[in-house]
Amino acid sequence: MPFTIVTQGTFTQPATAVNQIIPLPSGADYFVTTNLTQMATTQATGRVVRGEWYGGGLTAVNDGLRWKKTDSTSAINIDKFSTSTASNGFTYVTSFPAPQAALTGTTITQANGAVATVTNTYSEGDTVIIYNAVGMQQISGMTFTISSVSGSGFTLLGLDSSGFAAAATAFSVRRVNQFTPVEPSFLYVTAITQAAQAQVTVSQANSVYLGQKLEFTIPGSFGMVQLNNYYQVQNLPAVVTSIVDAYNFTINVNTTNFTAFAFPASSGSPTTQLFATVAPAGQSTQFNPISGVQTGYNFTQIPFHSGVFIPYMYVPAGAQSPGGSASDVIVWAAYKMETGTINAPVPS
DSSP states (O other), X not given: OOEEEEEEEEEEOOSSOOOEEEEOTTOOSEEEEEEHXXXXXXXXXXXXXXXXXETTTTSOTTOEEEEEEOTTSOOEEEEEEOTTSTTOOOEEEOSOOOOOOOEEEOEEOSSEEEEEEOOOOOOTTOEEEEEEEESOGGGTTEEEEOEEEETTEEEEEEEEOTTSSSOBSEEEEEEEOSOOSXXXXXXXXXXXXXXXXXXXXXXXXXXXXXXXXXXXXXXXXXXXXXXXXXXXXXXXXEEEEEEEETTEEEESOOOTTSOOOOOOOGGGTTTSOOOOEEEEEEEOOEEETTTTEEESXXXXXXXXXXXXXXXXXXXXXXXXXXXXXXXXXXXXXXXXXXOOOOOOOOOO
C-alpha cells in the first residue's frame, strides 16, 4: 500500500537540546525525521541522521530504525532503536495517559536537589506525584519533574530539602502524564528568595515565559504571604523578568522586606499543610514607540491554551536519537497508509 504525507514540519534545537512533542491530529502510520545539520558533517562520535517509525503493528509500538554515521566517518549504519533501551527511540502517544501503578520508595535525602531512592523504570524528565512521605509530609501530594534517573532512583532538582528536619524514610510515587488538557497549569512553589527581584523555584520544569503575569497563593505556614493578591495591594502584577533555568525564574517584585519563605515542619501536616502555588494570569507587553516593536508577549503560548493534542509523537533529543543535538535542524514528516477495496472481477 502506498503512503500519503499528511503533515510535515521542521524544528531547530536550542543550545541545550530538548525533547520534542509533534502533534499529529490525523494520526500516522509512518513517521520520519531527517537531521539536515548532521547529514552534512562528520563528527568525532556517531550521529543519527535519519529516524523512521512504522505503525500499524509492523514493529513494536515504539520501535523504529535509525540511520547513523559511524564514528569519525560518513559511512551509514542502520539499526533498531526503542524506548525500552538507552538508545532513545520514538514514542507514539495515542491516548491521554492514566497514572501508572504506585511504587514504594525507601528514602528521600535532605539536599538541594533531593535524591529519591526507589526501584523504577522511569525516564529523564518524567512527571511524578510523591505521597505518603514518612518524615517529609511537607511534600506529600506534590508533583515533580525528575532528573538523573536510574533504575534505583532519581533527583528532584526543584526541591531543596536541606533545611528539613529529617530525611524521608518511606514514600509512594506514581508517574503521571506531564501534560494537562489546558495549559499552563499551576506550579508548586518550593522556594522564593528575599531579593530586589525575587527568584522563584518550582517543583516541575516550568512553563512560564518572559513577561508572563503570575498569581501566587501562599499559605500562612510558608511565610511571604505578601505575594498573595499582590496586584490588588500594589496595583502592579507580578511579572516574570528572567528565566534562570528549568526550575527557577525571577519576578519584578522586591521581597527584601517580606517575611521569609520556608516549608512548614513535617509534624504540622496535615492541619497546617497546604501548598504554595503560582499560576499564570496573563502576559505583560512593552511597546517601543520609536521602533514600533512590541516585546514580552508570546503569541503561541499565551495563557490559557489547549494542552498537547492527542495523538502525538515524542521525539527525544540526543546524538543517538532522532531529535538531534544542540543547534541541529530537523525535518520531520508524518504519513498515512492509503486504504481501499480491491474489487476482483466477477466470473461470467
